[in-house]
Amino acid sequence: MRLGIISALAEEQQGLLEAMESPYKLIHGKREYTAGKLWKIDSVAVLSRIGKVAAAVTAATLVEKFDVTHIIFTGVAGSADLGVRVGDVVVADSLAQHDFDASPLFPRFEIPLTGLSHMPVDRELSLKLSLATREFLQNDAQVHRGLIGSGDQFIKDKAHLMSLKEALPDLLAVEMEGAAVAQVCHELGVPFAIMRTISDNANEEAATDFMQFVQTVASRYAFGIIQNFCKSLT
């Protein structure tokens, strides 16, 4: 197994890079890939940058150039459900591109020629990731499993969120990369899992909440959860 770990934000990756044994860095396509061992697991960590295209090219490069066999994404997201609170974690069951619409040629959200609007995750890997998350959070916050929506939009407007929720009632969280990684992994046949810590409520306060959260909590979460996850693999 060779694990690709994608983070969207530098704050989330920093701790992992420090924990890596015999790391070596390689620059490719404006990304810095760091390969080494994380808690005995052969790993490659990289920052995707923000948005679906950035995430897609990063995931594809991890597979094609760095030979990873599995991919995990850690990041933050806005809540899209009243039951999902800031500080909770959502581990995806499936992911949809909420800004994808080729109707009337294809149903809204369906990715042409895949027949899918919701890309399913790898069940075993996602189960391990949610167990690792539960172990890390103890009783401080909740772990949710369900639909994550991705789009090239930072959602910061209640009306916008409500219209997405109307179209995708099961939606638990919104972010900007997960569904792109999901599509790449689906097409390349690579098992993957995606976890998002809720940083904001995707409303008018989202930008301020997001900034504070990332600086104070997100890094600690990503580190603790990936540590538990890697240990559970050996």
Ligand code: SAH
């Ligand atoms: N100003 C920030 C931009 C971050 S964009 C910066 O300079 O880094 C927000 C990131 O967090 C994206 O990677 C996205 O996946 C996630 N995210 C958190 N809250 C979100 C929300 N409300 N809507 C969309 N993405 C969100």
